[in-house]
Amino acid sequence: MEQEKEKRKQITREESEQEKWVHDGSVDFKGRVPLRASTGVWKASLFVLTIEFSERVSYFGIAANLISYLTKVIHEDLKTAAKNVNYWTGTTTLMPLIGGFVADAYTGRFPLVLFSSLVYLMGLSLLTMSQYIPNLKACNRKICPKPKKLHEVVFFLALYCISLGTGGHKPCLESFGADQFDEDHVLERKKKMSFFNWWNVALCFALLFGATVIVYVQDFVSWGAASLILTILMALSIIAFYVGNPFYRYRRAQGNPLKPILQVLVAAIRKRNLSCPSNPDLLYEVTKDKFQGRLLCNTSRLRFLDKASIIEDTHVDQKENPWRLSTVTRVEETKLIINIIPIWLTSLTTGICVAQGSTLFVKQAASMNLKLSDNFTIPPASVSSAAAFGTIICVPIYDKIIVPFMRKVTGNERGISILRRISIGLTFSIILMIVAALIEAKRLKMQKSMSVFWLVPQYLILGFGDAFSLVGLQEYFYDQVPDSMRSLGMALYLSVIGVGSFLSSFLITIVDHVTKKNGKSWIGKDINSSRLDKFYWMLAVINALNLCVYIFLAKRYTYKSVHLTNNEIDGSKSGGEEMMP
Template identity: 70%
Template sequence: MEQEAKRKDGKDEGRDGEKWVHDSSVNHKGKVPLRASTGVWKASLFIITIEFSERLSYFGIATNLISYLTNVLHQDLETAAKNVNYWAGVTTIMPLAGGFLADAYFGRFTMVLLSSLIYLLGLSLLTMSEFIPIIKPCNARVCHKPRKIHEVLFFLALYFISLGTGGHKPCLESFGADQFDDDHLEERKKKMSYFNWWNFALCCGLLLGVIVIVYVQDKVSWGVADLILTIVMAVTILTFYMGKVYYRYRLPVGSPLTPLLQVLVAAIRKRKLPYPSNPSLLYEVPRLKLSQGRLLCHTSRLRFLDKAAIVEDRENASTEKTHNPWRLATVTKVEEMKLVLSMIPIWLTSLIFGVGVAQASTFFVKQAATMDRRITHNFDIPAASIYSLTAVGMMVSVTIYEKILVPFLRKVTSNERGINILQRIGIGMIFSTLSMVAAACVEMRRLKAVEKEIMQGGKQVALSMSVFWLAPQYLINGLGDGFALVGLQEYFYDQAPDSMRSLGIAFYLSVIGVGSFLSSFLIIIVDHITRKGGKSWIGKDLNMSRLDNFYWMLAALNLLNFCAYIFLARSYTYKNVERGILVPDCPKSDEADLIV
């Protein structure tokens, strides 16, 4: 009778778990969410919509910003380039602050809404600076020195956009992923698809930004382009807010960094204690209710930190509230610290990939500016619009991966992801290396055309070589992004502690940002060294440079970095979560340890 009662209770718990979402999230009223009416695609589609708008605005501004600074504000090329780099740097760093504030104090929904309004304010200021007579660049149709008030308002608007991006980027994607329950098999599979379709929407925004918005800027007016971006952002903010009844929310739990520091301090204090004979003797709170959070299973990596969970004779660990967290940490907190430390080597080996990504919006575009960009005799495309081929490559990659590769690989590998996250990132790194090889080969041919048409012919016009010779390097770069960038997003969200997922997305963004800074640093070093040899690889005149050698160097660096990445990824241990309450098991992670 007793066993039958337990089985009945277990069935009731199972039915209850299917009806309600017990993953520590709440609905808009602060109660346990009902699975049928919240989350999953019905909620995430509202969230993806505003991401499309943000990427449309960002790439519409960023890819053509240097043209505005040189053509409208009449800055010299060096000053304009510095201003673009400063703005891009601030925009990249801000997500670290935004992610921390969301996880610790505001929550992701509030941070997204607040930062979107700041973003909208920046776009509104840009629009006003082009239409209001007193703050327009100047009264005349053509002027050589813009009004100072216009410059001040323009840069103020740009940095409002940076501030908005800082709260928007790390929180929106993680908020969308929060709509899927990790402990529910079907929702967990849908969550894997979510990252793919998220990036598909991102590419759509990027594509329209670098084609439609850039074209309007060049052929119609900057003011009309800014007005379009402002209206689209306002509409999508309203759309995002309308979906609030469908969302699942994660409540902020205070600074996520404090528990990590507590684990480190406790481990140092107990460094002389011997390890227990059995990991089950390490301290863990009594099994939590699912609405309070998830427990992590003990792993054998970084064993020194386990000492933080050793219970000393004088410590009373019977309840969670009686122990000093600076002397005694739970196994879950220790494992969260291990997760963060284990992500650092992966982050470091991803930076060279970030350097490769930076070339698509810098030197690739500079190459395009020297080439024949005519589609017809009366129509030519802006140099920045060629960047759209990267988005095309990424969209093709994501679609094929989601619709063809994943279903096939699930059957072959019995892995619900198809392939592991780190395997996916590694494949993207291979594509990045091939993109640099293709870029080097095309640049060698372009330089031969320069020598034939300009050096010998004495002409100072664009080459007759079509800009679409750059298509292979852009498309391969986009294919790599479909594997590596999406994989990095999923990795830093999935492997970060539950309380740090906005920061996890910020770490992913920092790969791109730090990669851009590293690219600038490499350019300075390469220019300094090669200039001593008599001919700089990266001179002021692209036609007098040897950019092909720079690309070959990046290809070699990518290859060496990939070898280091494989070494780290082969021994990586994925996050292992206790999947249930009724059966307190710690199964082996469904992610295989090997990348190859």
């Protein structure tokens, strides 16, 4: 009896210690095991959200109105301006692939975020100088018939300096924010699921501020004043981010994340003539104390790769050679990367639709009646704030009403699976392009007499779709990549938007080339000589076909299977497996 009491006390003490400290591989700012009460979760994430809000205000403030600056100040035609916006957006969202790799392999997330933020600040400072320094200004008169070449050089240099800063900032900051929640603690894990939702609410408020206040200052005060505001805001947020240093949980870089994948492929090819055992327990795996991170369970897909974990009797020393023998976890991580590729490819149409919101939709708005009253005219780019309203409305409803209800119905911790959430967003993309096509056809008949508020429905639908597709893709690329590649995972999410922007430019070029042969191009020199309604119908068909392929792939997808240990704290579980939905 006394032995049982002593045993219970011992278990209680162990659980208390596990609750007190965070044993997920992270450290505090002094390199120690983090104390749960004083580090991480929302108190740390608020500092992260602050600098993200500032960066997104800057990005959206520039991106929302960039096409107007290129056409009105630098005097580019619609086709060239749209392509330049897409090239910049694409570069800005592809650079994170490099930044994510560097963070995961060498620097860690916090140092790279700090360095990249300073590079970003330098880009904003250059942008400000290009508007105020006389030799760098477009010209020295209010209406500029032909801008100076030096101004164009400095302006685009500033833009791509911002792209470079985004390359290290974006993939690391969101994953760094998600790192503040312990995966092995059930309450913190549920908070992490909400983190991605509220992260996007913060982004939408940034879009709202950038596309209204900043754009208004650009159009009715000056681009110089707007750039100065963004520069000061970014400088203050960098200071705030650094002040939060004692509250953060840090993940150490684990070396080149691509090397283990290559080792698995080499080991599997070397053993291609062997047969996989029917019992997966016979495959090679290390114990938890010998592996930094979570162990994964064997899955039945891509069985050829399981051969990398077969222990050969003829090679006694193979356990020391990862090029001959890989653990089950390394094999499963390789499977995760291979499984991600088709999902990434079928998500690119989302990026194409998002690209329309900052290019062709804005030019549509500029050609419509923008007067709210006799004394107030809405800046064309500010109409895009309706997309932010759509997401701000949709995300809280999803997080606070739909998810709790669906948890009870499905028993799924997320409410609905990640891929199902993305599929809802892809469905909204089809509806978006249909509505955009119908409204554009009506605009071509009415033109200037048509109110800009006719564009609000398509922007709201874009916002609703983003609440499902973009937030779902963020969760997917953070959760379904190997734990050692989470910065790179967020970069893959951003690359969906980046490649989507490049594809949008490619489609504009192809459509212009093909339709020009029939006499009238769908993408003309100005918005009124174009047939964007037909272009939008084409995008609706592409999105519909893509959705069919996506559903086919999603039904056959195998989620990450995590081996839970005794460190998981939920008051009931002590071990087992978890299929991440």
